[in-house]
Amino acid sequence: MGGLTYIDFLAKFGIGGAHPGGFGLTKYILSKENITNNSWVLDAGCGTGQTAAYIYEQYKAKVFGLDINPIMLEKAATRFKNLNFPIQLIQGSVEQIPFEDHTFDYVLSESVLAFVNKPKALKEFYRVLKKGGRLIANEMTLNSVLNKFEEQEIKNFYNVDSLYLEKDWITLLQDTGFQSINVSSQQVDFLYGNNKQEFNFSPNFEPELFEVLNKHGHMLIKYHNILSHRIFTCTK
Template sequence: MGTLFPALYDFFMKPLEKRKFISIRRKLLNNATGDVLELGSGTGINFPLYQDVHHVTAIEPNPNMTNRAHENKKQAIVPIEIVQVGAEKLPFEDNTYDTVVATLVFCTIPNPEMAIQEMKRVCKPNGTILMFEHVKMQNPFLSKLQDWLTPAWKKVCDGCCLNRETENLVKQNGLKMVGKEEFYNGLFIALQIRNIKEEC
């Protein structure tokens, strides 16, 4: 995990965040309730947006990101705990969280399927999973362009894959989508998911 990317992340993302992303994040996070787990919280851009929740546990494996998250933590109106750990092996009990949040993180998780399984495990039965991700586009030319660019992009952007098929992973792992919005011709998607599973 490099130190340059975390330092530049907010600077380069700021125009997109101010123009569109912040409203997408706010609308999505309005659906969060109870005890919340946020995967890959990065620099903590979501922290000030949480409203009617009890507590947020935010995990982030890159210490250079978490160092930059504390300023956003100060702006939060709900209690937030930052834990330095990856998404593929969460140190939490089954059925712990009412809501699990992942925003612009599944592109960088080394094993995204394992992370989806972990989300399912720690989210309560009938709990909510909220995702905002960039994904592989349906347009054949643009999707091939994403495939072509991804090897170089990963090196520059801390492992970010432009061509992740995150929506397919959600479906393949038995999660029930109850809401979906697309942005920028399907490059970005926001998903509301219900964690259907039998009570333990």
């Protein structure tokens, strides 16, 4: 596939709500929190800005979007400009967040931790959260242990360094210092209508990216009983 990755595919296709459960699940999760117009929210790995825009529109919170991918940031910037939303975008890594300690009331991570150094990123999330601040994470989670071949196949395709079971995530969150850890695996798209997948295609994208899309579909079918997700909510 010419070195093109799953992240390249997401960026060039401009997919909003690519995380497990989709945009409907995002809205449902956020509705369970106490976000207000006084809340400072970091959308860590904001992608094309679909969730960040929703948070501002729905709650009028002070929203910041952080992403390392310039293509996604450009699409997010265009979205916010067209909507006239005062959302600040920052290019940077979740492993080294360019904000002071105790800045945010909420950190949101949607299918981001899976692709980075998990302990390092979680320590950064913990650092930038205020005391009592909330982490909301929707992340790839294995339902059962894989054999070595299966594990390597998934790691290679998604370019991830590790695959976690639910208990592994909980242990890591506890080790980071998070408390009141709640775990769920809801699929609630049907509760929130009009959640068709959003695309924002780049003008020039490689035909090979369709191969990545096909392979992604193949992986989802092959590992549909094993490759899942969990929603983790916890407090600093």
